Amino acid sequence: MASEPFIWNKIYPMPRDDDFNGQELPLARRQAAEWFVRLRDKPPTKEARCAFERWLAADPRNREEYQAIQGVWQELDGLRETFPVEGMAYAAAARDPGERGTTRWKAVAVAAVLVLSVLTGLGVFLYDPGSYQTAKGEQQTLRLADQSVVHLNSDSALRVELTSERRTLHLQKGEAYFEVAPDPARPFVVIAAGGAARAVGTRFGVYRHQAGVRVSVVDGRVEVAVGGGDKQLLNAGETVTYSDDGGMLSPIGNNDVGVLDWLDGRVHFEAAPLTEVVAQFNRYQEAPLHIADPRLNNLKLSGTFRIANLHTLPQLLPRMLPVSLEQTEEGVLLIRPD
Numbered sequence: 021m022a023s024e025p026f027i028w029n030k031i032y033p034m035p036r037d038d039d040f041n042g043q044e045l046p047l048a049r050r051q052a053a054e055w056f057v058r059l060r061d062k063p064p065t066k067e068a069r070c071a072f073e074r075w076l077a078a079d080p081r082n083r084e085e086y087q088a089i090q091g092v093w094q095e096l097d098g099l100r101e102t103f104p105v106e107g108m109a110y111a112a113a114a115r116d117p118g119e120r121g122t123t124r125w126k127a128v129a130v131a132a133v134l135v136l137s138v139l140t141g142l143g144v145f146l147y148d149p150g151s152y153q154t155a156k157g158e159q160q161t162l163r164l165a166d167q168s169v170v171h172l173n174s175d176s177a178l179r180v181e182l183t184s185e186r187r188t189l190h191l192q193k194g195e196a197y198f199e200v201a202p203d204p205a206r207p208f209v210v211i212a213a214g215g216a217a218r219a220v221g222t223r224f225g226v227y228r229h230q231a232g233v234r235v236s237v238v239d240g241r242v243e244v245a246v247g248g249g250d251k252q253l254l255n256a257g258e259t260v261t262y263s264d265d266g267g268m269l270s271p272i273g274n275n276d277v278g279v280l281d282w283l284d285g286r287v288h289f290e291a292a293p294l295t296e297v298v299a300q301f302n303r304y305q306e307a308p309l310h311i312a313d314p315r316l317n318n319l320k321l322s323g324t325f326r327i328a329n330l331h332t333l334p335q336l337l338p339r340m341l342p343v344s345l346e347q348t349e350e351g352v353l354l355i356r357p358d
Contacts (some may be wrong), residue, residue: 021062031105052077052085080167084224153177154194157304157327159282167201170209173227173282174327194303196225197283200240214266224254225280230299232263236275242271278324287325294319294341294354297333304330308351316343316354 055072058064064072076083154160154172154249162170165182173179176194181187187203189196191212200208202221210217210226212233217226221239226233236259242300245251247266254260254272259279262269278288287300295317302308304327319341325333334352337343346353 040310048079048081048085049088052082053090055086056089143295151177151179151192156306164201166203166206169199171197171199171283173197191226191228193228195225195282197223197225197280199223213262213264215244215262215269218243218245228264232261234259234279236279238275238280281324282327285327287327287330289321289323289325291320291322293317294321294343297321298354301330301333307331309334310351310353312346312353312355316341316356319343 021174021297055075058068059072076086087185142227152160152170152172153164154174154176156175158174160172161179162172162178164170164180164187166187168187170178170180170189173195176196177192178196179190179192181189183206185206187206187208189198189208189210191210194289196210198208198210200219200222203323204220208219210219212226212228215233217224217235219240219242222242223238224240224242225238227236235242235254237254237256239256241256242254243251244254244260246264247263248267248268250269252269252272257275258272260270260272277288277290281288287304288298289297292300293309298309298311321337323340334345334354337354338345338357343354344357345356
């Protein structure tokens with residue numbers, strides 16, 4: 021259902037398409053600019069807020085264009101020196117409404133964000149830019165402009181680039197789980213180290229760890245490709261790993277039990293060597309564990325632990341394994357008992 025034009029068109033004139041070097045501007049973008057100025061000009065009434073929410077819900081492109089306009093406006097100061105002539109003549113007027121009548125300012129403010137979107141491409145390309153990072157023990161959920169959802173695990177970093185042609189996310193460290201909104205025209209690609217996972221409408225996890233990268237598919241299909249040219253097409257319940265340099269891609273396997281338990285606030289170990297247990301513990305805790313004696317490395321541990329209570333694990337280990345604890349300035353050492 022197409023959204024209705026709103027009353028502000030009767031209050032001040034919208035810029036014409038020929039004001040923008042012959043580029044035809046999408047209706048959703050022009051309306052997004054109007055709404056942006058309207059809501060920025062003064063606190064909206066309840067009726068205006070409801071009308072705005074209806075406009076957002078009428079078409080997914082409306083929300084995308086509105087978020088793009090917000091991004092353009094945030095870039096305004098940085099663009100002042102880059103585009104000092106026509107674009108910033110509009111911008112200067114938009115930033116100082118006291119110099120002109122209210123009606124004139126509103127019209128020029130709309131023109132400002134639209135001109136900047138044409139000059140910089142931000143109105144088309146800048147939807148959800150930016151980097152996101154979690155501290156140790158912190159988890160974060162992001163809803164992107166395309167309605168995809170990203171869950172970031174502890175001690176992780178992600179950079180997002182959403183454009184009108186593609187959706188590219190760079191997992192710089194740690195782990196993330198992706199619930200991808202279907203959009204066949206814009207592939208969803210997660211780049212991690214020397215490889216990439218490409219999906220359209222699916223759910224999957226990517227984990228960058230010391231030994232490389234693991235991709236685990238929960239629903240749908242994901243193509244994993246590495247720098248050397250190898251590819252694997254994964255179905256639900258399947259996983260692959262590849263080396264950090266993208267030089268080696270493993271055969272397809274089945275997802276490990278508990279591989280995504282962190283989404284429910286849990287960590288699961290199934291006959292895991294102590295080295296893996298320590299590595300997982302250190303992902304979530306500031307005070308690290310260290311194995312002082314290599315003979316302890318392959319001791320096995322099974323069990324499920326709440327992430328919120330994981331800090332108690334060092335005190336539990338001597339009850340489950342033949343190890344002792346020694347507190348140092350660098351953290352807790354695991355040693356062989358005397």
